[in-house]
Amino acid sequence: MWVFNKMLASIGIGNAKVDTKLEKSQYTLGETVSGIIDVQGGTVEQKIDEIYLTLHTNYEVENDDHTYQKTATINRYLITQPFVIGPNETKEIPFSFQLPFETPLTYGKTKIWIKTGMDIKNAIDPTDQDYIRVVANPLIDSVLHAVKELGFRLREVDCEEAPFRFRTYAPYFQEFEFVPVSGAFRGHLKELEFVFFVKNDQALEVLVELDRKSRGLAALFGDSEKNVRLSLTSHDIPNMKHRINDFLIRYI
Known part of the structure; x- marks a missing residue:
């Protein structure tokens, strides 16, 4: 048996x-x-x-x-x-x-x-x-709340295959796509995309893609998208709305 x-x-x-x-x-x-x-x-x-x-x-x-x-x-x-x-x-x-x-x-x-x-x-x-x-941890959560307070709505979140330049991080990356529905950025931006690269509980690198409503020569030559990086730490949490606002203003 x-x-x-x-x-x-x-x-x-x-x-x-x-x-x-x-x-x-x-x-x-x-x-x-x-x-x-x-x-x-x-x-x-x-x-x-x-x-x-x-x-x-x-x-x-x-x-x-x-x-x-x-x-x-x-x-x-x-x-x-x-x-x-x-x-x-x-x-x-x-x-x-x-x-x-x-x-x-x-x-x-x-x-x-x-x-x-x-x-x-x-x-x-x-x-x-x-x-x-x-x-989200407190740092990412504060970014998401700040963007909402600035008049953006979270339209879509996708986890996609990462481009080759990001493959050392992971084979994927998660993209947060926002659209302005009110506030100062409505009429200046078509959409805003964030990719978060978390270093630790206290530090965060954000890859930001701004799709601007370009006019004149910028629109003619298709210069409407801008890719920039933003470094944040837990010290930014109390003033995150102003931190994000000042950062975006530089590129619209």
């Missing part, structure tokens, strides 16, 4: 199972993700080579006028070294890791999930998958 059960486990029947239980489902960018991995032994004793977590997101890729979704692995975390689990034995394995700053925020079609993998020799490897919601 033992040999028969072992054979069944090798094809996934009566195999050990894994279930990840997160402390919560929403996290701020850069926050510590923690939880418990429940391992339930199967019908026979099995050696677990390792348990690992991988953090994933999806992004859009354009090819020959077609758009499709692709999955990126943001990071991989080794949780355990090899161990043996007996028949019907249960183990609770705690874990924690910091949510990487290159993780996109949960907007639109962009999803973020944690996949649990358990490597078992000579058996089908069990997996588990849990979606989480990632929200």
Whole structure:
């Protein structure tokens, strides 16, 4: 019977199972993700080579006028070294890791999930998958609020394949597209696009693309778009609206 059960486990029947239980489902960018991995032994004793977590997101890729979704692995975390689990034995394995700053925020079609993998020799490897919601840290949040207060509306957020010059950061980047609906910039800008490159909790680099309503020679030669960079720190948060306003005025 033992040999028969072992054979069944090798094809996934009566195999050990894994279930990840997160402390919560929403996290701020850069926050510590923690939880418990429940391992339930199967019908026979099995050696677990390792348990690992991988953090994933999806992004859009354009090819020959077609758009499709692709999955990126943001990071991989080794949780355990090899161990043996007996028949019907249960183990609770705690874990924690910091949510990487290159993780996109949960907007639109962009999803973020944690996949649990358990490597078992000579058996089908069990997996588990849990979606989480990632929200802006205080620095990005202050930028988004400031832009709104300046009369812009967030029109669209896309996570797209990154140009080659950004590939060392991640294979994707997340673009926030705003349109002016009121305030001083309405009539001067068609749209405003931000890409956030988070250095740490205290520092942020913003790639800004301004699409201006050009007139005269600028309109004739198509000189309506401007790409500039803006460096921000947590010290800018109390005066973020004025900081963004003064920055934009220089380019309209």
